[in-house]
Amino acid sequence: MPLQFVQRIAPQEYVSEINAYDRLADGLRARFIKRVLFLHGTKALQKARRYLPDLSEAGIATVDVPFGGECSKNEISRVIGIMKEERVDGIIGLGGGKVLDTAKAAGYKAGSFPVILLPTMASNCAAWSPLSVLYTDSGASIGHEIYPHSSSLVLVEPRVILDSPLDYFIAGVADTLAKWYESDFLLTHTAKNRLALRLSREAARLCRDIPLKFAEQAIDDMKNGRLSDEWINVMETNIMAGGLVGGFGDEYGRATAAHSIHDAITARPETHQFLHGIKVAYGIMVQLVIENKWDEMERLLPFYKSFNLPISLADLNLDSLSQSELRVIADETVRPKALIHLHPLNITAQNVLDAILQLEDWAGKNHYKIRDLSN
Numbered sequence: 001m002p003l004q005f006v007q008r009i010a011p012q013e014y015v016s017e018i019n020a021y022d023r024l025a026d027g028l029r030a031r032f033i034k035r036v037l038f039l040h041g042t043k044a045l046q047k048a049r050r051y052l053p054d055l056s057e058a059g060i061a062t063v064d065v066p067f068g069g070e071c072s073k074n075e076i077s078r079v080i081g082i083m084k085e086e087r088v089d090g091i092i093g094l095g096g097g098k099v100l101d102t103a104k105a106a107g108y109k110a111g112s113f114p115v116i117l118l119p120t121m122a123s124n125c126a127a128w129s130p131l132s133v134l135y136t137d138s139g140a141s142i143g144h145e146i147y148p149h150s151s152s153l154v155l156v157e158p159r160v161i162l163d164s165p166l167d168y169f170i171a172g173v174a175d176t177l178a179k180w181y182e183s184d185f186l187l188t189h190t191a192k193n194r195l196a197l198r199l200s201r202e203a204a205r206l207c208r209d210i211p212l213k214f215a216e217q218a219i220d221d222m223k224n225g226r227l228s229d230e231w232i233n234v235m236e237t238n239i240m241a242g243g244l245v246g247g248f249g250d251e252y253g254r255a256t257a258a259h260s261i262h263d264a265i266t267a268r269p270e271t272h273q274f275l276h277g278i279k280v281a282y283g284i285m286v287q288l289v290i291e292n293k294w295d296e297m298e299r300l301l302p303f304y305k306s307f308n309l310p311i312s313l314a315d316l317n318l319d320s321l322s323q324s325e326l327r328v329i330a331d332e333t334v335r336p337k338a339l340i341h342l343h344p345l346n347i348t349a350q351n352v353l354d355a356i357l358q359l360e361d362w363a364g365k366n367h368y369k370i371r372d373l374s375n
């Protein structure tokens with residue numbers, strides 16, 4: 001089947017600067033919004049509150065709605081219900097990826113209302129991409145959906161994101177790094193020669209090069225509350241460069257093997273304590289084994305060491321799994337709907353299992369002890 005190739009490049013307006021929220025009232029007015037639903041995470045609002053303007057002074061009514069916790073079909077329907085009942089003209093989402101994804105879904109499905117996003121973390125490209133990752137009410141991932149409608153305005157207040165949890169930021173860097181590795185094989189093995197694919201590839205390259213060069217400094221700066229250029233570049237790479245890979249490339253720039261491995265290991269309760277990007281980082285390594293790219297793994301090793309990213313099953317609490325349990329993970333990785341089938345190598349469950357075991361040998365030779373970086 002040919003891959004989908006539709007360009008949905010960016011939000012209509014994006015501003016990332018100190019005092020970005022000061023543009024909110026004018027941004028709403030410019031969109032003819034007089035009454036707006038304000039969906040927000042609780043912690044997110046605590047961190048962002050002191051930078052938020054009083055919209056009532058600008059004559060804009062706000063309907064305050066705390067986020068229910070998951071970007072699920074029920075939560076999206078609940079928010080759409082309030083939008084209709086309260087007759088709002090737009091929706092603001094303030095928070096992490098799930099809040100933003102819910103605001104995008106509700107804004108679109110309520111009738112293509114303008115969506116204004118205020119991300120409070122940079123752990124993924126949710127603020128950029130016109131899609132939502134959907135979960136059940138209990139938090140199991142059930143895929144994603146794409147909208148023919150970009151967010152109308154994205155306002156990034158860097159001081160809010162600088163104050164967000166460090167472990168989420170690191171997980172976001174790892175998830176962004178995957179954009180290069182997951183699209184690399186596909187984009188170098190396609191016969192399609194189109195400008196959008198070159199742009200997707202350049203964005204993906206930045207998803208690798210900027211973190212490899214600046215993430216260490218950036219994370220040190222974040223620990224110390226320093227709003228440095230390095231930190232801003234890494235933060236925006238997570239949001240913007242990550243979003244542009246799929247924005248230009250569509251299915252040529254989507255997740256492939258590393259995320260399918262992530263999805264399969266996420267079914268194991270032992271891994272629930274690890275953030276999404278951390279498990280994706282392990283998936284990158286398994287994918288590189290499948291692609292026989294041992295040099296690239298050596299190149300990544302110091303980066304993995306400095307951020308405590310997993311390279312072995314033990315790093316993910318999975319070292320006591322039996323061969324048959326590993327086989328289940330391998331089977332799950334290549335289940336019929338898995339994104340791994342976008343990868344040109346026709347990867348089988350046996351390939352995945354062999355790669356996990358080969359990676360164990362390699363990790364044994366290169367091992368390091370995972371430290372707690374969360375403080």
Ligand SMILES: [Zn+2]
Nearest residue numbers: 175259276280
């Ligand atoms: Zn991801």
